[in-house]
Amino acid sequence: MxxxxxxxxxxxxxxxxxxxxxxxxxxxxxxxxxxxxxxxxxxxxxxxxxxxxxxxxxxxxxxxxxxxxxxxxxxxxxxxxxxxxxxxxLSVAENLFLSILPHRWGVLRTRRLLENARQLLRDFGLHSIDPCDxxxxxxxxxxxxxxxxxxxxxxxxxxxxxxxxxxxxxxxxxxxxxxxxxxxxxxxxxxxxxxxxxxxxxxxxxxxxxxxxxxxxxxxxxxxxxxxxxxxxxxGKDRPEGSSTGVPTPQQPTEVERRDSHSPKKDGPLLIVHRVSRRPRVQSVSFEVAAGEILGIAGLVGSGRTELLRLIFGADRADQGEMEIRSTEPSANSTPRHGLAPLPRTPAHAVERGIVMISEDRKSDGLWLPQSIASNIAWSKFRGSFVELLRPFWSRHANSTAETFRRSLAIRCDNTQHICQALSGGNQQKVVLAKWLNRDGKVFLFDEPTRGIDAAAREIVYQVMRDLCQRGKGLVVVSSDLEELLKISHRIGVISNGRWMKDFQGPDFCREEIVAEMFEGYQNQGKAIVRKNEVLQ
Amino acid sequence: MSANTVRETSANNSRAWQQVLLQYAGMALALIVLVTVFSIKSKTFFSAATFTTIANSIPDLTIVAVGMTFVLIVGGIDLSVGSVLALASSIFAILLIDWHWPLWGAGIIAVLCGGICGGINGFVSAQYRIPAFIVTLGMLEIARGGAYLVTNSETKYVGSSIEWATEPITNLAVSPAFLFSVLVVLAGQWMLHQTVLGRMTVAIGTNAETVRMSGIRTLPTLLSIYTLCGALCGIAALIQTSRLSTADPNSGAGLELAAIAACVIGGTSLRGGSGSVINTFFGVLIVSVLQSGLAQMGASDPMKRIVTGLVIIFAVLIDSLRSKQS
Structure with missing residues (x-):
């Protein structure tokens, strides 16, 4: 055709x-x-x-x-x-028929529009959507x-x-x-x-x-x-010799390697999150992350994973909840305090307290797309305070910083003056990572860190995570890719329908149990009609 | 590696410089074409007198347009500049004539007054997330009302005490005010590219949500930019008062549109994120050369306005075609 x-x-x-x-x-x-x-x-x-x-x-x-x-x-x-x-x-109905809105002399025929829309949605099996919404x-x-x-x-x-x-x-x-x-x-x-x-x-x-x-x-x-x-x-068709199966397995660390490089220090939690809520998406979630630990958060799309991270980062306001970052110095831990600090009110507060977040949507809130790689990385150092505004901006310094990251993260570009808009998804994500590595923090929140990026870039993201771990940072990783979580996490928490269901301690995770928990929160509500064994295959 | 890198960066730098020059070259070329056309069409146009007159009539608009450029780049707009100018001018005259303040004292208060008006614009729009269009529209009315209030709706004669500022310097043909406005343009361009405030202005104008999600506060930058714009209006008020020898509470009507026109002719985007102070200056020059050239050719005032309008649209059209190409 x-x-x-x-x-x-x-x-x-x-x-x-x-x-x-x-x-x-x-x-x-x-x-x-x-x-x-x-x-x-x-x-x-x-x-x-x-x-x-x-x-x-x-x-x-x-x-x-x-x-x-x-x-x-x-x-x-x-x-x-x-x-x-x-x-x-606009309403669902108006969107459905946007190019062919029924009208008489330019006046919308609302009833006919709604009927058509309802018919179309019914034919399509989308019974839960109201065309007036x-x-x-x-x-x-x-x-x-x-x-x-x-x-x-x-x-x-x-x-x-x-x-x-x-x-x-x-x-x-x-x-x-x-x-x-x-x-x-x-x-x-x-x-x-x-x-x-x-x-x-x-x-x-x-x-x-x-x-x-x-x-x-x-x-x-x-x-x-x-x-x-x-x-x-x-x-392509020229399969290299040696890989007889032809399957280029992403370099999975062997079991021994994983345990060696991934052993969190067990001296108390670094981040404590206590009863955080923003109803109805997040309901009274509490968890802890230790220094040098990767906590994976598994859940279905729409289960409140992203919302939870945004609350901890102060991007949205929570209904309630408390949070604390413990100093890693032992002296500070010796005087336990009662009651935790409130959640950060803005991302600026969160960053000041040492929380950074690599967000899900790099195009809308992770990067300045029309700007150069160097600028994107350099701006992360700023806090936007009055005192800072009077300072000169050293573009040479920005360039050399960007150059360092270009090398260490293998950002593919001719030079660091390259505009981010023209980069591939993987390279854009590396720039986002560079931005936050340049800023530094104690707790790193990753929301879908490998969405839409190629295998090579993915490996680099994992490498960055492992490095952060070794430097004693606490990592919280949200991903839709369960395989990814199984591979990188020390511990996996499952969130389902806005609630924290259960923690699973690695390195040997039971997939069936995790998947079962992912659906658990929707039971009795009829929201997830999905059969579990379909996910498990 | 280092030698290679150095060569790379220097190549980049020279390419960057070429691009920068190319940006200005377009505007300069347009200006030269305009001057040439008028020189051919009108025998009296190409003379020192014409250029002196133009140079000495634009400092106030230039200074306001520099402030407006920053506000537009940060993704905002300031409609109140004309009224704020009138208010600052009125307060200046009252202090100087009725209260017998010294020149410098009255001047400082006038600039402060502009800065405060701008600061209120910035604070309200940034803190409460109200569109700058609305807030500054309100300030347009408030400042105009304030100007009528302090002057009792009367034009104040200021006299010759500050006329020196806009009088041509002997042997130089241009006024101190013009030199000062050129200085403001250069300082503005430098600030836009070489200070954190300038870069933050571009960052917020490009993508405010990314700035917020990067843990960077936007309020200080926005407040600074609007305050700066207001304070520049205050300075422009002094220059205008000097030029006209009077403080008129009706002055500055339509100034916001003239300033925005100069900015967009210079290629500043109303969506924020891009713009250049020097090109704004070229925008001011193009508009005033156009006006004075048309006047010398005997065009009527309505005709001048129609042509100016066409030029604004044409300039933005060229700009959008060019950006679509690249």
Missing amino acids: LTTHELTKDYATRAVDSVSLEFQPGEIHALLGANGAGKSTLCKMIAGLVRPTSGSMTLAGRSYSPRGKEEAERSGVQIVQQELNLVPS HVSELGVGERQMVEIAANLSRECRILILDEPTAALSLSETELLMQHLYDAKRKGVSILYISHRLDEVEQIADRISILRDGKLVGTWPQNTLSQSEMVSFMTY
């Missing part, structure tokens, strides 16, 4: 390099690749968001070169991106589902989904899969990007793998094992 001929896109570097692909009607075509492989750029070119440098496309036999998203949509090409495209201040009141997963519903409801021949399940709960994912099968049966050609290989294996008809902007190849689904997929994504 859609064919691309030698499609190429040059940015600073070549993002997509002569990719020729064809997508057939009624097929789910998965596009795989590590970060920076060019998947997103390829999709954007097809969806008309980006114009190719060279190459051409044909859609249903006719030449197709959209000059914008609107033109692509008129040809029946829809894209659902990772960034959401809904208007938060404002989008701003919905959770991230619900928003994603509304957006997909809006796209599928329109006339559509090609549907592009860029990591649609990243923010979805398991039940929502299941629902999405059903709808994709329906669309496929109707002859829609679906282009599906995901990092979840098991998901791809489950639904894709054919799989194309990109690496460094080039097409490695296209395979029917059942001819490729997961380990082969990983191998092709990492090495």
